[in-house]
């Protein structure tokens with residue numbers, strides 16, 4: 001018997017992904033390192049480390065701490081800067097990468113984000129706005145924290161971006177529905193959620209906070225149920241395509257996000273435990289569709305609800 005053809009393609013903000021699996025920003029560098037582990041072109045997209053205008057050396061160590069079910073990180077957006085990326089990293093990546101490239105961008109002012117987006121032009125397939133950064137012009141309040149500033153930054157970057165714009169939401173907000181709607185009214189083409197949760201650790205030997213910045217970002221399995229809840233809420237609040245992420249470790253986790261309303265998924269922290277997790281989850285989703293007689297990824301949904 002011949003195998004029925006399964007459609008794994010998804011449309012994320014006007015960009016066709018061959019399947020709904022991507023890497024999360026910050027755990028995949030600029031892609032090259034992972035190309036020796038697996039064919040990165042098997043994925044629907046790869047999302048790169050956040051880029052800033054100038055090179056950033058990142059935070060002092062310690063930068064990572066394991067928790068019982070995830071990790072805390074305080075990397076501090078270490079990256080070579082947009083200029084270096086365009087001149088040296090992007091050409092190397094383009095030689096090996098035929099799938100969608102998502103450039104994640106970060107800044108300390110809207111002007112910085114805008115310059116980076118303009119410099120990227122249409123040399124990447126999508127831009128992801130990392131809005132979990134402090135705005136130095138607004139008392140260092142994180143861009144992603146309130147609806148007004150989310151709408152404002154989205155609108156300004158959308159105006160200069162030559163490629164579809166994903167707005168990556170912070171989970172450290174009062175109301176994820178309002179924030180999702182704000183990104184939509186600012187003109188976002190898609191949403192991704194979530195970024196890391198603010199957490200902390202105490203160094204009890206020295207009786208002080210473990211991280212120099214006191215707080216750090218929590219990711220990995222610990223956050224999955226909360227991230228899933230937020231994706232569900234965002235789905236009810238907006239019609240935008242959603243990339244769901246936060247604590248995904250296996251195919252079943254990814255399927256939960258897709259059933260909660262995500263159109264695609266991204267995996268971050270678990271890649272440190274299993275560098276083959278991305279193609280494994282892609283294959284696992286396909287297997288699930290075949291076994292459940294679902295011929296199109298778009299038809300994954302909940303059939304029952306309370």
Ligand SMILES: Cc1cc2nc3c(=O)[nH]c(=O)nc-3n(C[C@H](O)[C@H](O)[C@H](O)COP(=O)(O)O)c2cc1C
Pocket residue numbers: 024025026027049050071073075077104130168194195196218219220221223245246247248266267268269270
């Ligand atoms: C070490 C590390 C570095 C990260 N760097 C970035 C980054 O540069 N930009 C960004 O938007 N998110 C960054 N993140 C957040 C992830 O992209 C992701 O949103 C988060 O970790 C939740 O997914 P996960 O539980 O699958 O890791 C980073 C996460 C980790 C663990």
